[in-house]
Amino acid sequence: MTRHDDPFVRYLRSKEAIDDRALHRPTLADLGDRLDRHGQDHPSQPLRVVSIGAGTGAMCRRLLSWGVLDGHDQIKYVMVDRREGIADKAAAAFAEWARAAGWAASPTKDGFRIERHGREVSLTYMTSDLFDAMSALPKAIDLVIAHAVFDLLPLRRAITTVLSRVVDGGYLYAPITFDGRTAFRPAHDADDEIIAAYHETMRDGDSSGPDAGSNLLAALPEFGANVVSAGGSDWVIHPKHDSDERVFLAHILGFVEQSLGESDAVDEETLSEWLSTRHRQIETDELSYIAHNLDILAQLA
Numbered sequence: 001m002t003r004h005d006d007p008f009v010r011y012l013r014s015k016e017a018i019d020d021r022a023l024h025r026p027t028l029a030d031l032g033d034r035l036d037r038h039g040q041d042h043p044s045q046p047l048r049v050v051s052i053g054a055g056t057g058a059m060c061r062r063l064l065s066w067g068v069l070d071g072h073d074q075i076k077y078v079m080v081d082r083r084e085g086i087a088d089k090a091a092a093a094f095a096e097w098a099r100a101a102g103w104a105a106s107p108t109k110d111g112f113r114i115e116r117h118g119r120e121v122s123l124t125y126m127t128s129d130l131f132d133a134m135s136a137l138p139k140a141i142d143l144v145i146a147h148a149v150f151d152l153l154p155l156r157r158a159i160t161t162v163l164s165r166v167v168d169g170g171y172l173y174a175p176i177t178f179d180g181r182t183a184f185r186p187a188h189d190a191d192d193e194i195i196a197a198y199h200e201t202m203r204d205g206d207s208s209g210p211d212a213g214s215n216l217l218a219a220l221p222e223f224g225a226n227v228v229s230a231g232g233s234d235w236v237i238h239p240k241h242d243s244d245e246r247v248f249l250a251h252i253l254g255f256v257e258q259s260l261g262e263s264d265a266v267d268e269e270t271l272s273e274w275l276s277t278r279h280r281q282i283e284t285d286e287l288s289y290i291a292h293n294l295d296i297l298a299q300l301a
């Protein structure tokens with residue numbers, strides 16, 4: 001079995017190139033500059049990073065590949081995700097990437113270490129709910145990464161928990177935080193009803209809901225974290241689609257189907273007709289999809 005055989009992992013894999021395009025470059029550049037300065041100010045200390053809702057660790061690979069962490073020769077990177085089995089998928093993804101990128105990888109007790117040109121990154125995976133994981137970690141984190149996850153979390157509790165483990169002057173980077181707009185084209189008569197109901201399902205339980213990005217931006221200062229950079233990181237998919245985009249779009253329709261299938265907000269026939277139309281538009285290479293996201297970088301005072 002390869003890492004692509006798990007549908008969720010295949011979705012995350014398809015999302016990588018879409019996130020690559022979407023990420024707000026000025027915010028990412030600011031993060032890189034700040035980490036460079038942190039490295040200069042703390043030359044003998046490793047950079048301590050924790051990624052929550054890390055999935056298969058795409059953001060870690062991206063930050064290493066793009067040089068964002070280059071200010072540090074020693075990095076301790078902990079990935080936390082509650083999904084059973086995803087640690088193995090992450091390990092497979094890292095092994096493949098490390099080989100291609102020329103990093104030497106060796107296993108450790110709870111992950112592995114990669115080394116290249118005198119730089120060393122220790123990668124640890126915790127399969128755990130992030131609230132449990134955070135309470136088990138010391139207050140010694142320089143950077144928390146929350147990539148495409150805040151909309152799934154109870155906002156204020158997540159901010160409190162995460163920041164409680166960040167050192168003074170440390171950072172929270174929350175890229176691809178969904179922020180309230182979904183659009184499909186060509187327009188369909190049922191779009192407004194379906195999208196409104198889909199967003200409503202995001203308010204279920206104690207999750208941050210569809211306006212997670214704006215609400216996170218507004219709430220952080222109340223918790224002593226100043227927003228130092230932020231910007232839009234919208235997903236914009238349009239024809240002609242490549243194979244990753246087709247996989248990604250099919251998964252997005254799957255999320256709509258799953259969440260509305262569990263609610264009675266839209267009648268079955270309307271939903272079913274809308275979904276068949278949208279799936280057909282993937283096959284005929286006609287579908288466009290836009291989702292508005294925010295990237296936020298905050299520093300603990």
Ligand SMILES: C[S@@+](CC[C@H](N)C(=O)[O-])C[C@H]1O[C@@H](n2cnc3c(N)ncnc32)[C@H](O)[C@@H]1O
Nearest residue numbers: 053054055058081082083128129130147148149
């Ligand atoms: C949309 S995926 C994003 C994965 C990854 N950050 C990426 O963008 O490639 C959200 C991830 O957060 C994880 N997650 C959601 N709530 C969580 C929680 N309370 N504790 C730990 N992980 C959580 C899910 O299992 C899932 O893998």
